[in-house]
Amino acid sequence: GSGGFGGGPTHGLGVPDVPVPPRFSVAGDTLTVAGVDYPDQGRFRCRAWTRLDAAEAEAELRVVGSIFNPFLPAEFVVEQEEGIFSPGRFEEVLTVPGARPWAELPLSPYGRYRFRVLAVNGYGRGEPSAPSAALST
Numbered sequence: 041g042s043g044g045f046g047g048g049p050t051h052g053l054g055v056p057d058v059p060v061p062p063r064f065s066v067a068g069d070t071l072t073v074a075g076v077d078y079p080d081q082g083r084f085r086c087r088a089w090t091r092l093d094a095a096e097a098e099a100e101l102r103v104v105g106s107i108f109n110p111f112l113p114a115e116f117v118v119e120q121e122e123g124i125f126s127p128g129r130f131e132e133v134l135t136v137p138g139a140r141p142w143a144e145l146p147l148s149p150y151g152r153y154r155f156r157v158l159a160v161n162g163y164g165r166g167e168p169s170a171p172s173a174a175l176s177t
Contacts, residue, residue: 077110078103110162113138117160120145123152123174130156130168151177 063074073080085098115138119130136143138159147153154171 073101076101076103113159113161115160116140116143117158117165118143118145119156119158119168121154121156121171122148123154124150130154130171135160147177149177153177 065072065074071084071086081101081103083098083100085096087094087096089095116136117132118134118136120133121127121130133145134143138161145155153175154173155175156168156171158168159166
């Protein structure tokens with residue numbers, strides 16, 4: 041006889057001659073998915089058959105937490121515009137960890153500054169925030 045196991049269409053499993061990704065393993069009646077994360081969510085179906093009979097089982101995998109969540113900011117990039125000497129030009133001045141909601145910046149006296157922030161996560165840099173109100177030193 042022959043058999044196979046299958047998941048959603050993103051994994052391409054369920055066709056006996058398709059190689060199983062190394063993160064998936066079957067031992068006895070257990071399917072193990074290593075390093076599970078949000079894209080792995082979905083329904084998994086297991087089919088076993090012989091010449092005499094067939095059986096099928098289905099389960100849903102829901103991910104409710106992850107060690108690495110690519111959606112949460114890993115860091116924030118602070119940009120500043122010095123409105124007297126370089127108006128309209130924002131420059132990156134500091135990067136802070138995502139868990140820290142503040143930054144200490146060295147500012148020159150008699151300057152006029154605006155700031156904006158970009159979040160960086162597992163998918164890359166986001167768009168910058170709207171500029172802050174102008175601050176004069």
